[in-house]
Amino acid sequence: NAGVTQTPKFQVLKTGQSMTLQCAQDMNHNSMYWYRQDPGMGLRLIYYSASEGTTDKGEVPNGYNVSRLNKREFSLRLESAAPSQTSVYFCASSPGAMNTEAFFGQGTRLTVV
Amino acid sequence: AQKITQTQPGMFVQEKEAVTLDCTYDTSDPSYGLFWYKQPSSGEMIFLIYQGSYDQQNATEGRYSLNFQKARKSANLVISASQLGDSAMYFCAMTPANDYKLSFGAGTTVTVRA
Numbered sequence: 001n002a003g004v005t006q007t008p009k010f011q012v013l014k015t016g017q018s019m020t021l022q023c024a025q026d027m028n029h030n031s032m033y034w035y036r037q038d039p040g041m042g043l044r045l046i047y048y049s050a051s052e053g054t055t056d057k058g059e060v061p062n063g064y065n066v067s068r069l070n071k072r073e074f075s076l077r078l079e080s081a082a083p084s085q086t087s088v089y090f091c092a093s094s095p096g097a098m099n100t101e102a103f104f105g106q107g108t109r110l111t112v113v
Numbered sequence: 114a115q116k117i118t119q120t121q122p123g124m125f126v127q128e129k130e131a132v133t134l135d136c137t138y139d140t141s142d143p144s145y146g147l148f149w150y151k152q153p154s155s156g157e158m159i160f161l162i163y164q165g166s167y168d169q170q171n172a173t174e175g176r177y178s179l180n181f182q183k184a185r186k187s188a189n190l191v192i193s194a195s196q197l198g199d200s201a202m203y204f205c206a207m208t209p210a211n212d213y214k215l216s217f218g219a220g221t222t223v224t225v226r227a
Contacts, residue, residue: 031213042119042204042219050213058214090158098146098210099165104158 002026006091006105013081013112019107021076023091030096032074034058034066036087043090046067049074050095051096081112115140117205119218126195126225133180134190134221136205144210147188149179152220153201161203164188197223 007022025032030051035043035058046057047066055066063085065077074093078085088109094102116139126132138147138178149161164172164179180189192199205218 024221030146031215032213035217040222043217045214045216056212056214088156092158092215094213094215095209096213098144098208098213099163100146101148101160101163102215105198107156 004091004093004105005102006089006108008108009106010109011111013110015080015082015112017081018077018079019081020078021091021110022073023075023087023105024073025093025103026072027095027103028071029093030071031094031102032068033092033094033102034064034074034076035090035092036085038059038087039091046076046089068084081110083112086110086112115142115145115207115209115214115216117216117218118209119205119221121221122219123222123224126192126199126223128197128225128227129194130189131193132195133143134192134203134223135206136188136190136226138186138188138205138207140186140207140209141155142209142211144207146210147179147181148208149177149188149190149215149217150206150207151199151201151205152204158204191222195223197225197227199223200225 019066033048091105092102147164
């Protein structure tokens with residue numbers, strides 16, 4: 001019953017530190033996504049992976065890298081964190097067809113000080 | 114590139130009344146899917162309703178219905194008989210068939226008053 005699992009749920013980083021946000025899904029979905037949500041705003045797509053072995057930039061990719069490790073896992077890396085990357089990060093997955101909804105993780109609240 | 118626009122940042126609605134949330138989109142792909150999600154204050158994303166670009170009828174799911182006007186590129190969500198639990202942020206989203214990139218609008222905050 002896990003669905004999409006994100007770790008960690010909360011993280012505080014110092015400016016310049018690096019970290020990797022982990023995301024795993026157990027629904028055998030093809031497509032996976034990383035979004036950021038700033039206070040009172042919508043979800044902005046950082047990167048997505050339409051299928052295993054492929055990744056593409058979204059609207060706001062600068063400062064981030066991703067790895068689609070296998071079909072289950074899609075990680076997001078911040079190489080040198082900046083205060084502007086303080087946000088809530090959501091991972092999502094979908095079967096990969098336009099007529100199926102995406103399922104979301106619970107989010108990671110990241111603060112960069 | 115696709116774009117989704119939600120022009121209403123916040124709305125108030127009286128309990129038991131209906132409310133319409135606007136969504137317009139822009140895409141060059143003739144085949145796409147439209148979605149609405151709800152995000153309560155607890156933060157999780159909840160799928161509400163789906164409309165395909167080639168669907169002839171407007172989608173309905175319980176108290177949610179989608180007013181789809183393809184020529185106007187409009188996909189408004191109607192919530193009927195509003196309940197206090199409907200207070201949340203609502204997002205319109207779209208996936209084109211050619212790349213499965215799922216993009217969201219800025220959202221509309223709905224507050225239901227007793």
